[in-house]
Amino acid sequence: MAKIKPAKGAPYARILGVGGYRPTRVVPNEVILERIDSSDEWIRSRSGIETRHWAGPEETVAAMAVEASGKAIADAGVDAAQIGAVIVSTVSHFSQTPAVATEIADKLGTDKAAAFDISAGCAGFGYGLTLAKGMVVEGSAEYVLVIGVERLSDLTDLDDRATAFLFGDGAGAVVVGPSEEPAIGPTVWGSEGDKAGTIKQTVPWDRFRVGDISQLPLDSQGNIKFPAITQEGQAVFRWAVFEMAKVAQQALDAAGVSPEELDVFIPHQANVRIIDSMVKTLKLPENVTVARDIRTTGNTSAASIPLAMERLLATGEAKSGDTALIIGFGAGLVYAATVVTLP
Amino acid sequence: MAATQEEIVAGLAEIVNEIAGIPVEDVQLDKSFTDDLDVDSLSMVEVVVAAEERFDVKIPDDDVKNLKTVGDAAEYILKHQS
Numbered sequence: 001m002a003k004i005k006p007a008k009g010a011p012y013a014r015i016l017g018v019g020g021y022r023p024t025r026v027v028p029n030e031v032i033l034e035r036i037d038s039s040d041e042w043i044r045s046r047s048g049i050e051t052r053h054w055a056g057p058e059e060t061v062a063a064m065a066v067e068a069s070g071k072a073i074a075d076a077g078v079d080a081a082q083i084g085a086v087i088v089s090t091v092s093h094f095s096q097t098p099a100v101a102t103e104i105a106d107k108l109g110t111d112k113a114a115a116f117d118i119s120a121g122c123a124g125f126g127y128g129l130t131l132a133k134g135m136v137v138e139g140s141a142e143y144v145l146v147i148g149v150e151r152l153s154d155l156t157d158l159d160d161r162a163t164a165f166l167f168g169d170g171a172g173a174v175v176v177g178p179s180e181e182p183a184i185g186p187t188v189w190g191s192e193g194d195k196a197g198t199i200k201q202t203v204p205w206d207r208f209r210v211g212d213i214s215q216l217p218l219d220s221q222g223n224i225k226f227p228a229i230t231q232e233g234q235a236v237f238r239w240a241v242f243e244m245a246k247v248a249q250q251a252l253d254a255a256g257v258s259p260e261e262l263d264v265f266i267p268h269q270a271n272v273r274i275i276d277s278m279v280k281t282l283k284l285p286e287n288v289t290v291a292r293d294i295r296t297t298g299n300t301s302a303a304s305i306p307l308a309m310e311r312l313l314a315t316g317e318a319k320s321g322d323t324a325l326i327i328g329f330g331a332g333l334v335y336a337a338t339v340v341t342l343p
Numbered sequence: 344m345a346a347t348q349e350e351i352v353a354g355l356a357e358i359v360n361e362i363a364g365i366p367v368e369d370v371q372l373d374k375s376f377t378d379d380l381d382v383d384s385l386s387m388v389e390v391v392v393a394a395e396e397r398f399d400v401k402i403p404d405d406d407v408k409n410l411k412t413v414g415d416a417a418e419y420i421l422k423h424q425s
Contacts, residue, residue: 046385235404238388273385 007139010178013132015343016078016143019071020310021064021171022297023053029165036161043165048272052168052298054153061093064171065104065149068306072145073108075343076175080108083175084141086115087131089124089302091331092151093117104147114141121199122268122330123189124148124302125172126338129326130187132176147173148302155201157228159219166271167229168298172306174343185255185339188247192333195239199231199331229331240274240329244337245281248327251337262288263322264312264342268329269294269304289317301330309342318342345424346398351417358393359413362386372414380413390416400424 028051029040043049055064065088073080086108088101101115120127125148132144152167176184205227207215217225248267252259265288267275272294279290293308300307305326312318320342327337346354356370365380376382382390387410391402394416400423402410410416 046383232404234384234388234407237385238392238404241388242392271385277389 009137009139010142011137012179012182012184013136013176014179014181014183015129015174015340016177017072017074017076017175017343018306018310018313019068019073019075019173020307021067021071022307023055023059023064023169025054025056026051027054032158032165035158036164038161038165046271046273047166048275048292048295049165049298051296053170055151055169059151059169061090061149061151061171062100062103062107064151064169065100065147065173066107068149068171068173069104069108069145069147072173072175076143076177078143078175078177081111083108083110083113083143083145085132085135085144086110086113086147087128087144088115088117088147088149089120089128090117090149091119091121091124091301092155093149094154101147108145113145120302120334120336121332122270122299122301122304123328123332123334123336125305126187126189126326126328126336127334129174129176129184129338129340130189130336133184136176136178143175143177145173145175146306147171148300148304148306150301150303152229152299152301155227155229157202157225157230160228160230162233163228163230166299168300170297170300170303170307172300172303172310174306174309183341185251185257187336187338188250188254189336190334195235195333197232198235198239198333199229201227202230203227237271237274239333240270241277241281244327244329244335245278247329247335247337248278248282248325251327251339252325255339257323257325257339259284259288261323262325262339264289264291264318264324266291266305266308266312266324266326268327269297269308270299270330302328304328313342346420348417348421351398351420352413354397355390355394355413355416358390358397362389362393370413372412372417374413375411376413376416377411394420398424
């Protein structure tokens, strides 16, 4: 039996740089209210959302990802040619083949970097980060780009008063590379497929080829509606606040970091009420900076954590070297939490 | 020992006060959580989870929507507490 030589990886991995892209069009609640019977006060009190960004025709999934990634690569101080792998987490890129990651890797000027998409909903960034850490430590790539990017405005039912206001578009990216010290803790992650129905697409794509519109959702004029993301609000809220607080605590324990040692908390930006209740349930000390980027960004699924991270660093609310707890959770249901050192 | 209806209502009043800031004396059997007590659908989940812990009872998501009034909740807890 031949002896197989292993790759030579780094002792540890860290996030070296972060970048974000928010579409130029800012959409206030007033625009959402043109289609649903609700109020600005209701939307703010139920979600914390004041404005969100919606992508224009030129702001494609690939284009937004390239913008965010370019900033992350510059922030990391590496060259695009050094990127060995590109991982893209998205649920809103509508051409399944090929993966959008290859186009992004090419446009960034990587040197034939490995590139692939993953689907893990709002936990996608944590899933990608975990893969990237493994690749850097194992040695299959020295630098890995992890991108969360969504155009959820394309998957929003603007006539549904429970979700019309919720979603936004954007891209966030980080570069993960070698480190002499541990800077990404153990990931606590998992799935609960028995709750798959609580957040889902209204109809699967293959229904559209059957030709029988009786199985498809129609609007009031009888036109076929594009699929949208729908959720059972109360069930998701309960799971997110109370079950995810336990997962967040497990991630702190696994990393050996006490709440008192924590500087920043960056939960998935699903709803400000979920964030506030999680902070209360976790009993986080008051000096911990909590990301509430949702107010002006909406829920951008896989993009929300890197976007919030980028904004906290840009505004000075968080600084390089801070210890941050991140947790993503969503459709699947899936979740991923870990403690990281901010770039 | 299982709680009496009176104890349950007093416990719910404390929970609603803690979560929604409503004075405990306003939490009466005939009061609607959403219409009278300013407990919206998300706060209701927090009330339910706090009540589950306090009264050692499970209130599944499917049953939460049937708990319109304080009386509904008290009756449910009275019937299901272990």
